[in-house]
Amino acid sequence: MTEGDVAAAVEAANARAVERMLAADPVLVDVAVAGDAIQGLGDRTILHAGPPIGWPDMCGPLKGAVAGAIVLEGWAENLDTAAELAAAGGVAFHPNHHFDAVGPMTGIVTRSMPVMVVENRAFGNRAYCTLNEGLGKVMRFGGNDAEVLARLRWLADTFGPAFGAALREAGGIPLKAMIARGLSMGDEMHQRNVGCTSLLLRALAPALARAVDDRERLAGLFEFIGGNDQFFLNVAMAMGKAIMDPVRGIEGSSVVTAMSRNGTMFGIRVSGLGDRWFAAPVEMPRGLYFPGFSEDDANPDIGDSTIVETVGLGGFAMAAAPAVAGFVGAGTAADALNYTRAMEEITVARNPEWTIPALDFAGVPTGIDIRKVVASGRTPTINTGIAHREAGIGQVGAGVVRAPMVCFERALEALAAEMGVA
Amino acid sequence: MDDRKDPIQKLLDGPVSVVNIGLAQFARTLEGEGVAVVQVDWSPPAGGDRRLIDLLDKLGA
Known part of the structure; x- marks a missing residue:
């Protein structure tokens, strides 16, 4: 190829790449257990944010989140023995991106965690992201104490199954139009998600009400979403992954x-x-x-x-x-x-x-x-x-x-x- | 009016309006003197790195 041919080939390839981005049809379809939904995510495997990294090179919050996840999964009894297990090579580390997944901040995903499932219906691929835990002391920022782990268990046992049932009942929530409305409401979908969080809750409230019999439990779900302006961030992330994977x-x-x-x-x-x-x-x-x-x-x-x-x-x-x-x-x-x-x-x-x-x-x-x-x-x-x-x-x-x-x-x-x- | 006057000198006879391209420090200095300045952000392609510029030319940037 001449240099002119190369330049033309790059331009044409980029046009195809953007065509695929714009043709995407991402739909939030489910909440599933990570170990069931993510192929290859097995026992003693920890997915993390970013490119590949080993325990010795991890920063403080990532090590903290890893130790917390090990205790959450029952692979060690406490945070100290969890850190020892990780340092000794007792768990395998992989980037989320290698498993069709993404996660905010430390981005930890292990097998028992609930993950949101976004399907790109134009290309048939799926992408996964954990549920947003809320503000304050949370695992995505390196939090790992009993309060953090208790919230993660509630998300797995109570919130995730109900939210997943509601999504299935609703037939999924198309995301492209919701993002468009969010942009007009002042969201940029990274540090401001209050518009799209509100739109998602509004769209899903009837299905949530049908999925949960207990009124107090339903109120707790509404309270959790309504109390976290960044709830939609993780949806937007799974959507981003679902859009970009077919562009590879x-x-x-x-x-x-x-x-x-x-x-x-x-x-x-x-x-x-x-x-x-x-x-x-x-x-x-x-x-x-x-x-x-x-x-x-x-x-x-x-x-x-x-x-x-x-x-x-x-x-x-x-x-x-x-x-x-x-x-x-x-x-x-x-x-x-x-x-x-x-x-x-x-x-x-x-x-x-x-x-x-x-x-x-x-x-x-x-x-x-x-x-x-x-x-x-x-x-x-x-x-x-x-x-x-x-x-x-x-x-x-x-x-x-x-x-x-x-x-x-x-x-x-x-x-x-x-x-x-x- | 003297039409034979140096054009640069004529330019500086009245109030000066400046468009500064590149290093913003020049614009800030003029603004400090009360001169109206429009700053245009600009830097050499690839920071002036000839090897990268050569690759960019070949890849059509």
């Missing part, structure tokens, strides 16, 4: 199919480069901290939630959510518009179905092109929660973080080699 493996495409962090390394995957990870050390978010905490307490960037930016939401849709710009310390409403405009420079297209009123209904920037990232010097903007750097404490703030440029440069070199022009 398009020869020549320079479109990013996953961005993810494990608290130590940030990794990306690129459509034309199969399932290889291109990783670099994570950066520290810049943002606002809860009273009593500062950057000294913060853990570097962590979580699979960057899958929402990968589909054009989160930091890419900041213009839809001026309230988020203030919450994450990113500036004014005018700054929020500029964050989205900047992401237009590194993407292939705009999504005509997910539009932003404040930008005259321009679509969200869609299909991150590693060539444009490297050429422009602009890396993706990510809205994120910030975990305490020590295990067991939880969330300490929220902010904005950048994907490291090195990931994109290494991927560009690999794509050039793959295309025979290195």
Whole structure:
């Protein structure tokens, strides 16, 4: 191929990649037990956020969440023996992304946990994400005490089965239209989900009422969803994974199919480069901290939630959510518009179905092109929660973080080699 | 009016409006002097890295 042919091939491949993104039809269909739904997730196996990592390199909150999950599963009696088991190689670690799954922050998934199931009906694939535990001390931020584990057991024994039954009764909840409405209600689906959480609860309330006989139990379910503005985040994440998985493996495409962090390394995957990870050390978010905490307490960037930016939401849709710009310390409403405009420079297209009123209904920037990232010097903007750097404490703030440029440069070199022009 | 005057000198005779491309420090300095400035964010492609620019050319960026 001549250089001109290569360039044309990349352009055509990227057009196919974005076509698949826009053709997706994600539907929230069920809540299932992870060990039943996720193929290959067996005994003494722990899925985590980000690219592959071993116990010695894990950050504090990830180690804390791992220890908590081991106790939850009954593989050790307490947190100390759980950490010893993990350090001794007594459990296997794998990225969620290798198992059709994603998880926020530490992203821990083990076999007994309930997972939401999103089916991409245009392509037939399914993706999974745990249920959002709420705010405060929770496993996704490294929490692992008795209160955290008790909530996880309630989610598995009570909430998950009822929510799954309601989804089946309702025939699933189509998500594309719900996201479109959420954008018009000020959500960007990463750090603001109050609109879509409310829409989901409204859509599912009748089916939930039919699925649960006990009024107090039903009230508890409503209370849990209604008390957590971020409940929908995990739905959006599973949706993002379900949209992006069919985009993998398009020869020549320079479109990013996953961005993810494990608290130590940030990794990306690129459509034309199969399932290889291109990783670099994570950066520290810049943002606002809860009273009593500062950057000294913060853990570097962590979580699979960057899958929402990968589909054009989160930091890419900041213009839809001026309230988020203030919450994450990113500036004014005018700054929020500029964050989205900047992401237009590194993407292939705009999504005509997910539009932003404040930008005259321009679509969200869609299909991150590693060539444009490297050429422009602009890396993706990510809205994120910030975990305490020590295990067991939880969330300490929220902010904005950048994907490291090195990931994109290494991927560009690999794509050039793959295309025979290195 | 003297039409033979140096065009640059003519430009600076009246109030100056500036479009600054690239390093924002130049814009901030002028703003400090009360000059109206429109800042345009710009940086060299791939930060000026010739090896990456060569790859980008080959891949059609």
